[in-house]
Amino acid sequence: MNMLVTPDVPDMPAEFKSTYERQQRAYRSKRNPSYEERRQDLRQLHRLIAENHDALISAVSQDYGGRASFETKLAELLGAQDAALDAIKHLRGWMKPSKRSVDLTQYPLAKAWTFPQPVGVVGIVVPWNFPIAMAFQPMICAFAAGNRVMVKMSENSGTLARLLKQLAARYFPEDKLAFFEDGGGRGPAFTQLPFDHLFFTGSPATGKAVMANAARNLTPVTLELGGKSPCIVGPDYSMKKAAERIMWAKMFNAGQICTNVDYLMLPEGRIDEFIHEAQLIAGKRYPDILNGDYTAIIDQRQYDRIQATLADALARGATAINLCVGQSGDPARRIFPPHAVLGVTESMEIMQREIFGPLLPIMTYSSKEEVVEYIGDRHRPLALYVYSDDKALQDYYLNNTISGGVGINESVLQGGLHSLPFGGTGHSGMGHYHGLEGFLTFSKLRPVFKQSPWRSLDMLMPPYSGSAGKMLNFMLKRKS
Structure with missing residues (x-):
């Protein structure tokens, strides 16, 4: 488990460190948010986008020096809003425990199942080409899974980053969601934080550096890279x-x-x-x-x-x-x-x-x-x-x-x-997001085995020369 204390990195910005520690404390005070709380978080994300179309479109266009507003609406706003609504629609089903079978040695009374739990604090590194979509799409998956999120925007998205910092504070407490600007070499420091999961979208070359930083903390990563399609x-x-x-x-x-x-x-x-x-x-x-x-x-x-x-x-x-x-x-x-x-x-x-x-x-x-x-x-x-x-x-x-x-x-x-x-796969990345797969990416699928008051394994106790041996031979024959 990642420790609460941030690593001793000389150039670690104070706001990274303090926000990370605040989110970790909040996560540990409520490790598995309810369906109702997660649903509310997703609704707030939807509201943040839907209620601020003009400001978001203008900020992206300023960062680009001229970006077609139609393209921002189609590729970013519509997609992100739809993703939030889709997650709300399927959330209850995603959260349900999944029954698993037991083997012959535990049959018939023992039970086994899996259930998804949030991993904790998720870091998201956003590229400049679709900065709204690439911030909110993985964030929707992370919130559906019950996590807290820190988002670092691209150095080419300064106007949007400043806007999102202001907007996020109106819809969420900082211990749930926080946006950060880039610049001045802050990116490497961000990826050295001991997140419970790190999500990066960018070039393969930068992806290798991100993965190396994450490896120092054994932080699992999702890398969405690219290549020549x-x-x-x-x-x-x-x-x-x-x-x-x-x-x-x-x-x-x-x-x-x-x-x-x-x-x-x-x-x-x-x-x-x-x-x-x-x-x-x-x-x-x-x-x-x-x-x-x-x-x-x-x-x-x-x-x-x-x-x-x-x-x-x-x-x-x-x-x-x-x-x-x-x-x-x-x-x-x-x-x-x-x-x-x-x-x-x-x-x-x-x-x-x-x-x-x-x-x-x-x-x-x-x-x-x-x-x-x-x-x-x-x-x-x-x-x-x-x-x-x-x-x-x-x-x-x-x-x-x-x-x-x-x-x-x-x-x-x-x-x-x-x-x-x-x-992606290989040089183009690792891991998945969107929909159910995104929910699972930011969850720990926790396996649970519950033994019954009586267990069939008791029939296999030593000495093995008696009934235990006969029973095991019978089981092997059944599986031959």
Whole structure:
């Protein structure tokens, strides 16, 4: 069990330490909140979001330097509110003990069951790309499980972090929920706190450092990382429909989504067809990418990184095609139009790391076996997308690849379903959240065995040469 005292870290902010100790004391005074209290906490989270739409939308847009309000409403506010209501709907069932069977040596009167208990104080580290959703979605799961929560926001979400600190104080005591700003190297200190569970969303490189910090306290972690998520268009599938759905995902939030299509694999000879359809769709949906519907790149560092990634590819022989024909974006506002990148090779930066922006490398393949081999030779992605109406082809890719989640004839949307667990595998993360799986992530599933006044095990007591031996031989024969 994690101790109440925080570790001796020289740069540990006083507010981290004091809040952690306050939440630990509160948890120990009420280790297993009732259904009614948990339900009320979830309702308060729902109210916090529902009653402050405008302020939340404005704060995120300020942090981005221009974020489409529609995208904040759809991807963050609607999803978080729905997740809270879904948790309330299922909470009583999630909390129920689950009866388990007993073996022959305890049959027929002994009983066994499991029941979920809160782990205690949960730490959540939030990324900048969907800062409301990535704060509230795991928090909903943690509150449903009966925990207390400390949330550290991203350094790129300063305006939102300050707003959430103010709002949280109106809806919750600090010993139940507390938000913190980042900056000044505070992130590593936060992950060194001896939380009862630590939830992190971010890059694989930072995830390794977070896991190392957590290991010092034997704190269990859930890591939601990312990676290069492939998208395969089958030879049978409508290229027009594929382009419509892939371009929606690639241009939403200017491609700054951890589960986005990171590279596209098309059947040989069909690149021109895809480019034609993609340009028609981009022009129709975003006739002016400067009108506020298209989101800016989060900061200058990320904008420069995307530019450098494209420049590296071009210098190494690739070709770039602007999919918003005639629109060059606006560097001053960090508006970067989507580009398809052709002729990519493994030596290029664009194929070495997650893009996290509106660049779309396109490759071709001649066989499904070639696709599977290529994907299997690389780190396991957070998502995999297959566009095909051929059930046999769908099953082939499902059975011969591994990834966090899968979308068939759709991109990104699988990550928003509360009924599906969300989580990576290998380089793209570990653990799950959303819905029941999220509730279990932040719970200790406690096994209980209750012995009866009379036990069958008494028939197996020494000396073994008599009836005990005969009884054991009988049991073995029953199981042979």
